[in-house]
Amino acid sequence: MKLLNKISLWFIGVVLLITPISMYIGLLNIKKAMDQAEINRMTAANDQAAVLLKAGNTDSQFTQGRPILIRKINAPLPENRVQIEESYKHTDENGKKECLIRVNSYYQIAGQNYQISSYDYVTKADEILSGMLHSIFWKMLLVILSLLLCARILSRYIFTPFRHTMKAIKHFSIKEKTPLRLQHTNTKEFRELNIFLEKMTDKAIEDYTSVKEFSENASHELQTPLAVLRSKMELLTETRIDASQAGLIEEMYKAIDKLSLINRSLLFLTKLENHEFDTSELLDFRISCQEVLHTYEERTALKKLQVTTVFPDQVPLKIHPVLAEILLSNLFSNAIRHNNENGHIKISLTRDRLIMQNTGTPPAIPTEELFMRFKKGDQCNSGIGLGLSIVKQICQLHHFTVTYTYNKGWHTLSIYFNKHTENKEALPEKQEEDLHIPAAVS
Incomplete structure (x- = not known):
């Protein structure tokens, strides 16, 4: 996943986490502010009604269009002269449950105690929440779209030098000995x-x-x-x-x-290891196997070995011709060297793998260690212990998988090619290179 996409996802995740919390806090603050504003208005209305009452107006007078209830009380005035009551009641207009706030104010006018009450219905919290959810939805949609748009703009302009750097690194080759020079940037x-x-x-x-x-x-x-x-x-x-x-x-x-x-x-x-054998051409690996096998006919005859081969018509493989020859020479040489008199060698080649089997004595060390340098299955033979190490190095260079097992008197060395070996492009002619390399190492 690209860096900007990860940053965008993290930012969207943070927004989705913070938004419900901030929305709940905002809901409480809005509800509290609305209720307090209504209480302040009704308190002021009660004070105005008290002023009118002192002036001799009747108690049925409505002040500022609000219902005012004025009644005499014989009890002493309470310590808290302004009392707030909040309740939920069903209204006659729409039959819905509404939030009712009542403000009771207490006064003493001309030696008489009075209770002046005002009430009003205010917007419920769920109605405020519904409106907030609607606005939050569009807000979140706008934020996400803006974020994606900004990410594309950042990717196109601000991250252009970084993309140039990555492209230059991909095409950098240490063998060409060309210094890496990158694009200037102000970041x-x-x-x-x-x-x-x-x-x-x-x-x-x-x-x-x-x-x-x-x-x-x-x-x-x-x-x-x-x-x-x-x-x-x-x-x-x-x-x-x-x-x-x-x-x-x-x-x-x-x-x-x-x-x-x-x-x-x-x-x-x-x-x-220095990747000096790069190639972009396809080679018919079957022909290479036949040529190397022909080279070792005399050695197999001297040891009286029976060779069985199964080859398809063509095996197009992207491998350097010299490396193919070295790989097969080491495999054939090991199969002959570590074989018994009058033994057998079986070679099976397909478009997906090469399997070479030969009879012989069990190796003295675990088979996975035979791919290490200077490791030999028989320390008494004349080999130097680099053959399979070279085989493994060639396989790693071409992204092949190589395995070596021993079971019931048979040594089995398998090389699995990558999935692109079934490419049906035309095969170029084999080119020979004059390189000073060993023909086969054991």
Whole structure:
């Protein structure tokens, strides 16, 4: 929900809460003021009747058009010379129950005590309430309409710089290394926000550039001593060595190759985390599966593995071609490496998911930990423990869901694509890119 809509709802809620309370208080004040005004008028009328009585007028005289009742009393005058009586009576005119207010005033005129009474019917509280409810309804309707109109005006004019800022942030890319420059605004809060965002993005670009250069330089510098070690090892093999020395040299070769693979894999993971493989093209994932599977035919034959595949006609998927190859290569390599002799591999591909199953021994650690870096199901194998970490990173980059389970001798790795994989747009031709990345990591 938009910010202005939330503010509008809160304001309307406060108005709806306060209005009944203020209306009740206003009703009481209006009723009290009306009654007091009527009492004051009747008190003044009684005083005028007393003045006329002193002047010798008859007690049947009406003063100011009001009914006046004048009677002699033999009892002493009460301490309170003005007494107010309020009651509800049915009137003869309309037969409805009306509020009657009577004012009794006491005087002593020419040694005789008199009671002069005036009365009148006043508007009832429910009638005032009915009128107030009618006016409140239109008032609330006017307030809500005015509020919605003001919110639209605020959104269009006052919040325009904020919308420009949000749009600029959405299109900001740290890889392009273009500083974020935002629209000038006279609003203090928006201006402070823009200054903070510009400083933050500038710092992010600077840090990204530094980390990227460091990782690339470190990878390049590590390759140089590894190449030197490999060449020295080759020279060493040309000298006279015995069998035990040859075994040691072979182990050193494997360690060097493994170190080189770790270096390239970590660099590749860094590129994935920095989103350097963005793509907006659709790829036929079925063709990628067939090509990678063809690449591993010799390895499956050496281990005497039986491969079963179920592929549809087309699987259009929005994924970088190189990343698709890396993803499938790691999956196939793991399925072969961690399989038994004369084992089985089952590959099922649909428009919604890819499921790869292979026979093998149970993993030594929980399957969810195998997606962590340098975690291996069998610590004795020659893998480096980065294969599934790369698989998970590629899936996260493309918003895929990946799961790994083991049940009754079968390893099952499932990748669920998003719902947009059924897009029927035309597939572009596959483009190859010359990137220095590992073909498969385990």
